[in-house]
Amino acid sequence: MQLNSSFKQSESFSLTKEPNPEEPEVDKEAEVTITKPSLPASIGEGVGIYTGQRNNSLAFQKSEELQKTLLLHRHERQLIILQDFPDPDALSCAWTYQLIAQQYDIKCEIIYAGTLSHQENIALVKLTGLPAQRWTPQTLKGKDLSCYQGLVFIDNQGTTSQLLSAVQQAGIPIVAVIDHHSLQTDIKADFVDIRPYVRATATIFTQYLQTGLLSLDSSIGQHVKCATALMHGLRSDTNRLMQAQEEDFMAAAYLSRFYDAQLLNAILQANRSKRVMDVIERSLKNRIVQNNFSIAGVGYLRYDDRDAIPQAADFLVTEENVHTAVVYGIVHDEDDELEVVIGSLRTTKLTLDPDEFIKEAFGQDSTGRFFGGGRTGAGGFEIPMGFLSGSNENSAYARMKWEVFDAQIKQKLLRLVNPKDNPIQSE
DSSP states (O other), X not given: OOOOOSSOEXXXXXXXXXXXXXXXXXXXXXXXXXXXXXOOXXXXXXXXXXXXXXXXXXXXXXXXXXXXXXXXXXXXXXXXXXXSSOOHHHHHHHHHHHHHHHTTTOEEEEEESSOOOSHHHHHHHHHHTOOEEEOOHHHHHTSOGGGOOEEEEESSOSTTOTTHHHHHHTTOOEEEEEESSOOOSOOOOSEEEEOTTSSOHHHHHHHHHHTTSSOOOTTSHHHHHHHHHXXXXXXXXXXXXXXXXXXXXXHHHHHTTTOOHHHHHHHHTOOOOXXXXXXXXXXXXXXXXXXXXXXXXXXXXXXXXXXXXXXXXXXXXXXXXOOEEEEEEEEEETTTTEEEEEEEEEXXXXXXXXXXXXXXXXXXXXXXXXXXXXXXXEEEEEEEOGGGSSOOOSHHHHHHHHHHHHHHHHHHHHHHHOTTSOSSOOO
């Protein structure tokens, strides 16, 4: 099978390599010779500089590796697992992987365990027909997982999904992990592409498209919608391209030839719900500001309103003399009587690494899993409440429980923000 390419052909290279006596013999059918594409004439000579800066074109190298992996897994069924609360970057990239995999007769189902509560995420799925499904841990119990031969983690590494333990117990091997966040755990997969210096996973997937793993066609509606989703994911994770780097701009330039600007505008114009506005108002009332950090606890939220927390953090970080905002609350799932502390961090301070800050603030659980992490400009954390989950019928008890968690989180954050002060004041 030959890689499709919309580029002019300039120089050739092969996906095959010289045999190594220490490596197992590979099926001859998996050996593929392709033509290395160059940049389209409409973009100019930038790719020569661009590929040289990335260690002799890491994009081409990873595309080769991914194609080999897909060839070895032809005719399989795979599960693409997203983080519990997937964002546009994750959703768009999962769809792109699904379309690429279809060329190898690989059937993929895109699943997540949480919910879509951000108005833009809901609009993205509805307006594009993006084929993502919600599978809760309870849903998973009724599924026959023996029909799946592989797992794929996109825009996450499995640590932010409730489904991880169940699919691991089913013995499904990990085929691929593709992410732009810092390494969260030891990964054993056939294909790994983790690039923390890239601002969006959508950039990585757009590079796969540029190198010919899927040839986009603007006359195919599904391709146009997928390109629009990728543009939204890239725009979202780079703060409207304000934190974009060269690779991200190159990816946006490529997608500009295929995406639907009117469709993207409709997604971005989705209105906030009243409940989201209420949470933003709560964060504004409850915030404390120290050393240019704004910290706000917003109390209890319904599971379906979880995405109000990052939106509140986006709002607080715009305040004068604030460079970093952290908003958190207890998210309650009434169906499962499950509670978890959810928090989001937003920062405009270039020297603050959200991943390092959150990991240092909240540490790890007994299994070594970090409670949170981040990327440039943003981060998040999730802390299970375990034995204390649920049983909030008694309002006095519920208030007491929130006050304890609120004080503990503030203490952990302020220990880093202003270590000289004691954040918990006794009467």
